[in-house]
Amino acid sequence: MNKINELSYEIKIRNTLYFEAAIGLSGNNFLLLFQVLKFILGQRTRLTDLPISLLALIHILMLVVMSLVASDIFMPGKRWSDSTCKTVIFLYRFFRSLSLCATSLLSILQAITLSPRNSCLGKFKHISPYHMLGCLFVLSIFYTSLSSPLIAYVTATPNLTSPGFTYITQYCCLLPMHYSFWHTFYILFTLRDVIFVGLMAISSTYMVTFLYRHKKQSQFLHSTNHSPTSSPEHRATQTILCLMSFFVVMYTLDSVISYFLYPSKDPIFYFIVIFLCHNYATVSPFLVLSTEKQIIHIFKCHGRTVDI
Template sequence: MNKNNELFICIATRYTLYSQVCIGILANTILLLLHVLTLLLEHRLKPTDLTTSHLALIHTVLQLTTGFIATDIFGSQNFWNDLTCKSVILLHRLMRELSISSTCLLSVLQAITLSPRSSCLAKFKHKSSTDSLCFFLFLWVFNTSIGGRFLISTVATPNVTSASLLFVTKSCSLWPMRYVRLTFFTLATFQDTSLIGLMVLSSGYMVSLLCRHKRQSQHLHSNRLALRASPVARATQSILLLMSFFVFIYFWDCIISTSSGLSWNNDSVHLCVQMLVGNSYAMVSPLVLISTEKRVIKFLKHMWGKDQKCSVIQR
């Protein structure tokens, strides 16, 4: 591959990543604000509203840190020091772990919402928002403790190359710390595997409930009515779509990470492709949730109608 092709690929990858970050920040911010406005206007919450808002906040911060890391991958920044490197790398890693935890929680909550009254999950349906906030706090503390190793291993190394350091960006690297890294890697892998397994179980449970409900509807109603999905069924289908997409992206990200070997090299294109894959869920998830949320669509139509009336009056 000649230098012109390498330069073109580098530029294309850079602008694709920046575009993904911008779309992700905008979509997650809109989703978060719409849920806040819905709460202020309607004064009531669905079981999954807090978790969806929490996920949108996490993905907004994740996209911001991704943008910071991308700018330093393509060009070293003079203001990056030890504190900056430790803060950005730790925050990015923390948001990734919180993303999978909150996604798993969203899947479990939707399975509980969909479960019949006779189910053993029915007793969890009426938990207060305080319980959810306490669980969010637990997730933050637990994942921060696992990712705390980045506070020790991350160092600022501008314009320094060493075989003993693992490349992260042009200004930041990681000390190998083999045994510590192996311990925390094992813990993180066990956590991710457990959460994905829980997602698969809850998704399978929701699919079985939806199939059972569809068969009962076809017996009780006409085919036209049976084809109309209830709001809960539409929400469940969107979450099932997100679960499938997340699992696909997670394993694709693992394959790309493994293909680079145990040591990282200073390959900005490879790193950005990995970041594109790893952060695609944070960009797609708010778009799916916005498009399938009936209240959000009504709110947008209401605001659009007000804007049109105002423009007619001004004319």
């Protein structure tokens, strides 16, 4: 009876994660479609449109891989091979790194968008989208290169359990490694993440300061009815600030829980970590879409185009 209850419990956990993934996939697919239609219909694009589209695509792939990991943790089926474990875990880490890099890049680009033309950041206002893709590619390579050696320690779980193995999923684990080696990895991971989160914090502080000064100037020169806070640029900035804040909160909770509870064989631990890790990927498209007032107009225009 206990095994039946435990199986039912794990099914509920898995289905909850699948539900989170389904919501996130729906939101990110809709956001990506919206950005593609804006480009097709020739709508005015912003410097941040390409990073937002990339972020939506990254989150789609990230949530798909998360579903694979969740299925092997809570409802294992066919045993995974070494190559499958290495591939899935690498993609899991890779898309998480891309999400952080793209979010950091998005924050910096929005700060560039707000900056005056005669400022240091204003010189980058006419940056090419191809340069942004190249920058994201370089950042992702730098980010993943630090954790790539760790993939060599990922292997399929052996038939005989050993206390030296650290289990990642039901059929994937980490080979034993020296404490100093693992400690070095942990320090590198922390420094790497601090760099990107620090860039987000700096750019977000700049945007908050700029909005505050701009609001003060507008209140002095005009009435509050003519405040520019409703402009597309300011709405986009407020949305990105919400994204940054939400990302930092989720990242901090994930780091704290992982540090104090890892390693653990309790299913609820894996559920909390996976749920928190992918909350940002699930919620972010809805935050972006909530401030896009062109959605109905663009889809109406697309519908007319299809009819013609």
